[in-house]
Amino acid sequence: MVLISHNMNDVFAVSDRIAALYLGQMVAQVKTTDITHAQVVELITAGRSGGLGLATDPGGNGDGPQPADSISGGVR
Numbered sequence: 503m504v505l506i507s508h509n510m511n512d513v514f515a516v517s518d519r520i521a522a523l524y525l526g527q528m529v530a531q532v533k534t535t536d537i538t539h540a541q542v543v544e545l546i547t548a549g550r551s552g553g554l555g556l557a558t559d560p561g562g563n564g565d566g567p568q569p570a571d572s573i574s575g576g577v578r
Contacts, residue, residue: 505517510539510542513534517534518534519533520532522542522546523546524545524548524549524556527549529545529549530545530551530554532554541554
């Protein structure tokens with residue numbers, strides 16, 4: 503089942519995993535037990551939360567933000 507919602511209480515009540523989108527791009531997919539309500543909101547509104555989501559250009563090569571690996575939080 504797929505539930506699309508901005509109501510974090512509903513999402514956390516029924517989900518095993520959460521996928522967060524920012525500007526139409528998936529920025530993280532994690533186990534519900536591994537993330538907080540605040541982190542999900544950060545991912546949705548800013549595209550990142552700590553080590554999850556979009557990372558800044560780690561190589562300094564000017565390519566800009568890159569999607570992070572949803573499992574480890576590292577850059578793909």
